[in-house]
Amino acid sequence: MSSPLRSFWDERAADYDSAGSENAEGYWRHTATNVLLTRCEADKDDVVLDLGCGTGNVTKTLAPHVKRIVGLDVSPKMLERAQMDAPSNAEFRQGDLRKPPHVLGLTHITACYALTALTKTERRALWDQCWRMLKPGGMLVVADLFWTVPPEQVDADFFEEDWMQSVSATEEMEFLERDGRFRVLMEPLHPLVTVLTAARL
Numbered sequence: 786m787s788s789p790l791r792s793f794w795d796e797r798a799a800d801y802d803s804a805g806s807e808n809a810e811g812y813w814r815h816t817a818t819n820v821l822l823t824r825c826e827a828d829k830d831d832v833v834l835d836l837g838c839g840t841g842n843v844t845k846t847l848a849p850h851v852k853r854i855v856g857l858d859v860s861p862k863m864l865e866r867a868q869m870d871a872p873s874n875a876e877f878r879q880g881d882l883r884k885p886p887h888v889l890g891l892t893h894i895t896a897c898y899a900l901t902a903l904t905k906t907e908r909r910a911l912w913d914q915c916w917r918m919l920k921p922g923g924m925l926v927v928a929d930l931f932w933t934v935p936p937e938q939v940d941a942d943f944f945e946e947d948w949m950q951s952v953s954a955t956e957e958m959e960f961l962e963r964d965g966r967f968r969v970l971m972e973p974l975h976p977l978v979t980v981l982t983a984a985r986l
């Protein structure tokens with residue numbers, strides 16, 4: 786993990802949760818989070834890994850509904866906030882999501898707005914790792930800036946940082962589904978925002 790990215794998120798940790806839905810980026814992030822939470826269909830026996838958990842919005846919301854949940858993030862400042870008022874079955878670890886930890890009995894992997902900086906090669910290596918980590922019937926649920934209309938054709942300022950990658954939702958779905966690895970539900974919420982719910986076959 787490059788330290789500029791870690792510093793970028795450390796600097797935003799204090800204000801991250803107070804940045805609400807007042808702009809389009811915030812509105813669609815909150816909307817996508819809610820869809821992701823619904824698609825998890827969390828159950829009391831589930832074990833979840835939340836990649837790029839930030840201040841723990843997804844981790845702490847899912848925790849009361851599952852057996853165990855691990856939130857992983859590169860930013861110590863984000864994790865400090867995540868640990869505040871965390872349920873006892875929620876555990877937070879600092880690390881790079883490109884090298885996810887082994888979590889026993891993993892049924893779900895979530896990633897909410899956490900993969901925008903990954904290159905295509907890194908993202909696809911991660912999809913393959915998720916397939917190996919999940920047991921059959923497990924679920925990978927990802928909400929992110931995955932476009933269904935090319936960004937240059939959309940009047941929105943979502944791609945403000947130069948490190949943000951442009952990712953086609955359809956291409957990611959096709960990659961996930963190759964060789965019968967996952968069956969994917971693709972839900973475009975906005976031309977630049979998609980939730981992918983991938984059932985591990």
Ligand SMILES: C[S@@+](CC[C@H](N)C(=O)[O-])C[C@H]1O[C@@H](n2cnc3c(N)ncnc32)[C@H](O)[C@@H]1O
Pocket residue numbers: 786790791794818836837838839840841842843857858859860863880881882883896897898899900902
């Ligand atoms: C936009 S925030 C999203 C936080 C949280 N998932 C949410 O929905 O509120 C992106 C988070 O991903 C983390 N992140 C980005 N790249 C990462 C990486 N390679 N490894 C671990 N965490 C990463 C950042 O530190 C940040 O906390």
